[in-house]
Amino acid sequence: MDANIPISEKKRVVIVGGGFGGLKLAQEVLKSDFQVVLVDRNNYHQFQPLFYQVATAGLEPSSIAFPFRKIFHDEKNFHFRLTDVKNIQTENKIVETTIGNIQYDYLVIATGADTNFFGNQRIKERALPMKSIAEALALRNTIFQRLEDAINSVNEEERQKCLNIVVVGGGATGVEVAGTLAEMRSFILPKDYPEMDFSKMKIVLLEGSPRVLNAMSEVSCVKAKEYLIKLGVEVYNNTHVLDYDGEYVELKEGEKIPTKTLIWAAGIIGNRISGLPEKSDAPGGRVFVDTFNQVADCENVFVLGDVACMISDEYPRGHPQMAQPAIQQGKNLGENFKRIFNGKPLKPFKYKNLGSMATVGRNKAVVELPNYNFQGFFAWVVWLVVHLKSILGIKNKFVVFLNWVWNYITYNLSLRLIIKPRK
């Protein structure tokens, strides 16, 4: 069965995935005279860096989700399809999807990455990931349901399990969610639950390496850990999770931590699609690509962003799996489509490191620019401005800004809703 895509005389570029890379690419490709078909399993682009604020009831999903159809309102050559990709037939130039086959002239895979549970099925079934808006909402529901469970518990041990929250993974996501939860414990929860003694609530951050924010410089790591400890997060370094039964987190190092809420931000795995040649298999579910984001021996197939693995002297294990490399690859590849259209040679991708940053709590962030590191209030302001600037749409910027200001002044947003799906 063929999917119902309008036939065009233009060459068709099919883009799988509308994350940072796929979205940027689509916008660039549309500047040339191609037909663009974007397929995604959601009808909206997700702003991943702020998932943790949705999970901790600081923002509404709609503030960081942007419907594709709206983004591309004025593009006549753009077609969006809500579907899952099942397989690729590179020889026939066909993408097999749940709504039928889609023929392509050029294919770009920008499927990103998902949570890596490293094969531990028990953890996968019980831990809470945070790699989509739906997952962030599920986490939000769980956090607040557990507090209700805690207040209903007559048994001290049960209550402790409901109160404690363990975050696994000391990268930016883990640090940000642990810090925000600790602030919530200090400023918001005692007002919501006056009957509860929140000095008993533990927020634990587990990290396998000796440092949190391990990808950043030492000064940032030290400062971030200092901030976390100041907020009352218990930071365990050199610690590995062995097992989780839904009640106790068992550490390889021996200890058992009681908790019914285990947040998993410990690793990601590329969303590889079946049908690519075996020799393109890179570690971590990624796909080897050349310097033009092209897959070897596949005519007109490109891969970019988190799922791509482009090896260079500077990045022998591929680029960091973050927004910036994806956006920059999307832009470069988009410009290369213009060159393809004009029959010119392609330009190789060159990653420009713009720096990285993470926020731990109010007035507390770390920022690393290529030649300059700073921390504290100014870093926090920079973090706010950069993220606000990156959010699509004037109204969304305004609503997020309003939420942040409100939250900053009142310490008290009203998004602590447990909206369970309709039965």
Next chain:
Amino acid sequence: MDANIPISEKKRVVIVGGGFGGLKLAQEVLKSDFQVVLVDRNNYHQFQPLFYQVATAGLEPSSIAFPFRKIFHDEKNFHFRLTDVKNIQTENKIVETTIGNIQYDYLVIATGADTNFFGNQRIKERALPMKSIAEALALRNTIFQRLEDAINSVNEEERQKCLNIVVVGGGATGVEVAGTLAEMRSFILPKDYPEMDFSKMKIVLLEGSPRVLNAMSEVSCVKAKEYLIKLGVEVYNNTHVLDYDGEYVELKEGEKIPTKTLIWAAGIIGNRISGLPEKSDAPGGRVFVDTFNQVADCENVFVLGDVACMISDEYPRGHPQMAQPAIQQGKNLGENFKRIFNGKPLKPFKYKNLGSMATVGRNKAVVELPNYNFQGFFAWVVWLVVHLKSILGIKNKFVVFLNWVWNYITYNLSLRLIIKPRK
């Protein structure tokens, strides 16, 4: 098992349900020296009159949902419990809940009403109700998923089933949702789906009686129908749904309308709780109460709002099941608790009809005050002001106002997200 509620020397008032009536009552009772325990199956108060705007992607749930714990931050004698009530033991003064038994000195049942499918199981399984925020969100997801399905359909008949929307029930909810959908069809959807011919999309409103908004005066009914027709809604009066197989709505009058989206706003049934004496059973799932909202032969048990049936000469079938009677009963009963506290005689309830209103679309509403009816732009402004005024919290008022202004100017909100629950 006893629920874990702090023991107090004060008399305990247990309120089941935090809708308009229960919320108002709790606020009033707390002015006297009682312990108040509010139980609800959600951790938030829902502003029902705007469910239809959540369902049609005009508002976010958080704008019309207010966490109980936040509303009552400063009340030491207030305790909230998230639970379902299973049964009442009136002789032992116990409420049985999923978190254990709760002892009461006074019990107030304010459980409201749910959708009435009039015993038709096939319709219940397939039609979409709109009596909670979760249901409104499920409806929103369905509406936009159907449009994606329509665009994927190669078969003309299938596409028609995905495009058409049938609304059953010509009360305020049905009229408001049909009108909003028709506006969306005119102004928003053609931009989102340029490939689709929306002149083929039917929006049908089915109503059993000869008039829409049957509870209002003739001039309002006529005007509302005129507005609906102007917006392109097909209004069927004197029409009854016989059956629905998920693909075709079968009317008693013969016709079959193809649609995969059947919105059910045709009736409500009181959320009666088991354990009350049989002779208190009133029609429509309601509970007979006297003029003090008291249930006969049950010591200290009160029922108010949609689920209560208080018969008087003026209202031989009980008060209309709307926000106003519930709020007014909550207020009167709350004041009666002050009289109970002071050992004074109770004051009977007297309903003051403040009027009613419904909005059909932008600049189109009908308003009925006790001695004065008006329609059109001014009625629409009055509708906006009254609803904005009723929304709790400054920030929520502001966000709703911002959304409305934005929507009015741009005809284009960005809440058209299909956020499916995490699998």
